[in-house]
Amino acid sequence: MVTPLDQPIAILGSGAAGLITAYTLINDGFSNVTILTKDKSPGGVWADERVYPGLTINNVYGEFRFSALPMPPPQIPTTGRLSGQDMCSYMRIFADTFLKGNIRYAVEVKKIYRPGSDEDKIGWLFDVENLESGELQILHFSRVVLCTGGCHVPFIPSNLSLPTAHRKEVKGHVFHSSKFRSQLDLLQSNGQDVKSFGQVVIIGGGKSAQDIASYLASREVRVTVVFERADAVLASPIPLPSFIRRSRFLSILAGHEHLDTRLERFLHTTRVGARLTHFIWNTITQISYYTLGIHRKSPLRNAHSLFWDIRTNDEGILRSENFHDLVNKGRIELVSPARAKALGEDGCSVVLEDGRNLEADTLILATGYTSSWDIFDERTSKELGLDRHASSSAVENSRRHWDYTTLTNPPDIRANGSQTGQEWINPIYRGIVPAKNILNHDFAINGAVFTTNNGYSLEVISHWISSYFLRDPHLQLPETVEEAMESSKRNAAWIRKRHPSALSWINPSYSSNLAFWTWPQAMDDLLRDMGLRTVRSGGNWFTWPFKVIKIDEISTLGEERRRRWQI
Ligand SMILES: Cc1cc2nc3c(=O)[nH]c(=O)nc-3n(C[C@H](O)[C@H](O)[C@H](O)COP(=O)(O)OP(=O)(O)OC[C@H]3O[C@@H](n4cnc5c(N)ncnc54)[C@H](O)[C@@H]3O)c2cc1C
Numbered sequence: 339m340v341t342p343l344d345q346p347i348a349i350l351g352s353g354a355a356g357l358i359t360a361y362t363l364i365n366d367g368f369s370n371v372t373i374l375t376k377d378k379s380p381g382g383v384w385a386d387e388r389v390y391p392g393l394t395i396n397n398v399y400g401e402f403r404f405s406a407l408p409m410p411p412p413q414i415p416t417t418g419r420l421s422g423q424d425m426c427s428y429m430r431i432f433a434d435t436f437l438k439g440n441i442r443y444a445v446e447v448k449k450i451y452r453p454g455s456d457e458d459k460i461g462w463l464f465d466v467e468n469l470e471s472g473e474l475q476i477l478h479f480s481r482v483v484l485c486t487g488g489c490h491v492p493f494i495p496s497n498l499s500l501p502t503a504h505r506k507e508v509k510g511h512v513f514h515s516s517k518f519r520s521q522l523d524l525l526q527s528n529g530q531d532v533k534s535f536g537q538v539v540i541i542g543g544g545k546s547a548q549d550i551a552s553y554l555a556s557r558e559v560r561v562t563v564v565f566e567r568a569d570a571v572l573a574s575p576i577p578l579p580s581f582i583r584r585s586r587f588l589s590i591l592a593g594h595e596h597l598d599t600r601l602e603r604f605l606h607t608t609r610v611g612a613r614l615t616h617f618i619w620n621t622i623t624q625i626s627y628y629t630l631g632i633h634r635k636s637p638l639r640n641a642h643s644l645f646w647d648i649r650t651n652d653e654g655i656l657r658s659e660n661f662h663d664l665v666n667k668g669r670i671e672l673v674s675p676a677r678a679k680a681l682g683e684d685g686c687s688v689v690l691e692d693g694r695n696l697e698a699d700t701l702i703l704a705t706g707y708t709s710s711w712d713i714f715d716e717r718t719s720k721e722l723g724l725d726r727h728a729s730s731s732a733v734e735n736s737r738r739h740w741d742y743t744t745l746t747n748p749p750d751i752r753a754n755g756s757q758t759g760q761e762w763i764n765p766i767y768r769g770i771v772p773a774k775n776i777l778n779h780d781f782a783i784n785g786a787v788f789t790t791n792n793g794y795s796l797e798v799i800s801h802w803i804s805s806y807f808l809r810d811p812h813l814q815l816p817e818t819v820e821e822a823m824e825s826s827k828r829n830a831a832w833i834r835k836r837h838p839s840a841l842s843w844i845n846p847s848y849s850s851n852l853a854f855w856t857w858p859q860a861m862d863d864l865l866r867d868m869g870l871r872t873v874r875s876g877g878n879w880f881t882w883p884f885k886v887i888k889i890d891e892i893s894t895l896g897e898e899r900r901r902r903w904q905i
Contacts, residue, residue: 342779342807346370346478348464350450350713351485352441353382355785355796357429358404359483361436362800365896366808372479373437376446376469380437381429383489384422390519392553393422394660396545396652398583403793405893407432418577418654444469450482451718461780481807484783486710488848492516493708497680498541498688498701509685510536510699515546518702532557536699539688541678543568545651547704548661555669556659562671562696564678564688568641571662572622573629573653581884586875590883591615592645592855593744595832601883605744612743619645629655630662637674638665646749647839648788648854709847722781723774726764726846739828740835748838764844765826768864769851770799771806773822779809786850789857793889798861801895805868812869812902858887870898 347368349356352375363371379386395402399418402425403409409428412420420428433441449465464477492514496502503512513521525534538554540547543565555561581587590599593606593615605611623644630653632638642649656663664670677691681701688698711724719725765773769787782803789795805813816822833840833852840852853860862872874892875885 342480342809343367344369345461345480346372347481347483347807348462348477348479349373349483349485350447351375351382351487351490351785352377352380352385352433352443353485353487353785354384354402354429354792355487355799356382356483356485357432357437358796359485359784359800359803360440361404361406361432362797362804362896363483363807364436364440366804366900368804368807371440373441374445374447374464374466375441375443378443379430380433380441381426382485382487384425384429386426386430388516388519389422389426390522390550390553391423392549392556394549395420395422395425396650397790397792398652398654400584400889401791401793403428403889404432404797405889407435419657447713449715450713451715452721453478481780482782483803484711484781485785486713486847487785488710488788488845489516489707490710490847491708491712492703493706493845494703495678495705498678498703498705503681503701506681506683507685508681508701510701512681512701513703515540515542515550515702515704516707518546518550532559535559537697538562538700538702539564539696539698540702540704541565541688542704542706543674544649544704544706545569547702548651550702550704551670552659552661552664555664560671561669562673562698564673564676564690564696565637566675566677568638568674570623570642570644570647570650571626571630571632571638571653572644572650573626573655575625575629575655577655580886584886584888585884586858586887587883588855589858591618593742593836594856594859595740595829595836596859597742598859606742609743612746615744616645626653629653631656631666632662636665637672638662640675642839643749645744646837648837648852650854652790707845709845711847721774723765723772724846740832745835748835764830764846764850765823766846766850767816767822767826768802768867769829769853770802771822773816773826774819776816776819776822779807782806783850786846786848787860788849788852788854789860790854791857791887794887794892795853795857795861797889797892798864798895801892801899802864802868804896805899810868810899810903812899814867814869868895868899869902870895 349360352373356373357380360371360373377385399412413424446467446469447464448467451463453463461478461480462482466475466477494514500512532554538559538561540551540563547563551561551563590602597603597606605615678688679691680689682689682695686699687695688701689695714724767773767776771782775781784796784799784803787795816825829851837852865872875887877885
């Protein structure tokens with residue numbers, strides 16, 4: 339008899355999510371696992387062909403590590419931040435050590451759909467193109483894990499797009515931040531250096547804009563950064579101890595969808611607790627501004643809120659020649675609040691909405707990313723339940739539940755750039771399985787839960803997916819589609835309540851569920867689903883919030899699940 343373990347599984351994407359999912363499935367005994375990726379090397383965002391010099395990661399050291407492979411220390415130890423190059427080698431070593439022979443590179447999946455006739459509507463068909471030979475193929479798989487990430491398909495406003503640039507005969511370069519590495523390679527192959535970019539204007543106030551700006555400015559390139567609102571920042575004069583930064587401390591202060599402990603209930607549902615909670619977040623914000631030298635009148639203070647938003651740059655400490663340092667030294671010019679409206683008619687400028695004109699030999703669009711789920715046609719997307727629904731019950735739910743004292747007086751979402759304020763439902767159960775498909779056990783997503791600890795979260799999710807594919811009787815799941823839908827709607831309503839401004843930019847392919855600071859509670863929810871021990875960092879009634887959460891605490895999840903199964 340053919341068991342799920344023998345049936346072919348496709349994992350789409352060789353980023354961190356794809357690699358750890360393949361590793362877990364293979365360790366669980368799935369014998370026919372293939373990663374398909376259009377890249378030439380592993381790592382996704384951190385693949386060799388994408389990582390550019392100057393890219394540093396935003397996470398505390400160790401938060402992007404999997405339990406099976408230790409992470410080498412960062413190249414610049416004092417800052418505690420890994421470089422893009424460090425991440426690239428970690429991903430490559432992981433793939434070489436555990437996944438040799440399981441990855442098909444340079445294969446683009448054009449379309450995913452169910453087989454046509456009703457009787458064999460089992461599994462999935464993939465239209466793929468071999469990017470080296472140009473050969474087209476149709477592949478069949480029984481199960482799919484979608485790991486295409488949320489930072490893969492660039493979002494480019496049409497008024498600033500390449501076709502518009504061609505039409506306006508723009509003389510210099512116009513490209514999205516995701517192409518920065520290939521543009522540098524091109525310059526190098528032409529024997530030029532970055533100074534040949536001339537005056538650079540970068541549109542966007544996020545991490546990519548800042549990394550690229552500092553890379554260029556530190557090489558004496560003239561850089562102007564245009565943005566409406568900056569990301570929140572987190573920094574301290576000295577590296578904070580692990581019991582603060584790698585424990586549950588911030589996650590408890592952030593407030594989860596359900597408050598399981600007395601301390602959390604005190605912090606979020608009493609007046610004194612709420613005051614204390616907001617006081618701590620405000621203090622962290624002020625210390626961060628002080629550390630990074632962001633003075634009172636700086637446009638960088640016109641930033642997203644550390645408490646309400648999840649657009650946060652976790653800087654650690656001030657590093658010399660990083661973005662804030664170079665801004666303070668006057669080597670990066672900021673134009674904000676401002677929004678780019680069009681490419682100038684003279685072919686070497688950009689026009690802002692307020693009428694100003696900025697000289698730009700090179701325009702870099704650090705304008706973010708859009709969903710990578712465009713590989714489903716409308717019918718498949720509807721059948722599967724990946725489409726976005728409007729739902730009045732989301733608003734109703736958000737009014738009824740979560741009367742947390744900390745969540746009174748939310749910021750005005752229009753101030754955060756939300757155009758419509760429309761309510762929406764992205765019905766993905768736990769951010770992992772489309773609610774509509776929950777009973778089929780043949781489709782899952784890893785990488786759509788927005789978190790600050792990718793290593794831990796992606797690994798726990800990979801175990802949940804494996805249990806789900808194996809129909810593990812210990813995995814608690816909704817029993818009906820309606821139940822799964824209701825749970826997803828409730829979660830969408832929670833997101834709306836907790837992070838109202840996320841609506842203005844949300845991209846479901848990496849934020850179907852938001853477990854930003856609260857990833858420890860969200861991962862406990864998944865461990866609980868699997869019937870496994872939660873709050874693994876331990877501690878007594880007093881010490882538990884400060885216990886360091888180590889990746890090793892989840893290294894035995896596979897064994898634990900198998901043991902339970904045997905019992
Ligand atoms: C410049 C940059 C910096 C970032 N910095 C941080 C950071 O510091 N900290 C942080 O937590 N997050 C950061 N992120 C977010 C980052 O996307 C995630 O943290 C994480 O790396 C995503 O992993 P993933 O596996 O989900 O997706 P990805 O790494 O994006 O992998 C997606 C994979 O899917 C493949 N793919 C997609 N579509 C197809 C298709 N149709 N056919 C074949 N293959 C396909 C891609 O080729 C790729 O292999 C950053 C993102 C960017 C772009």
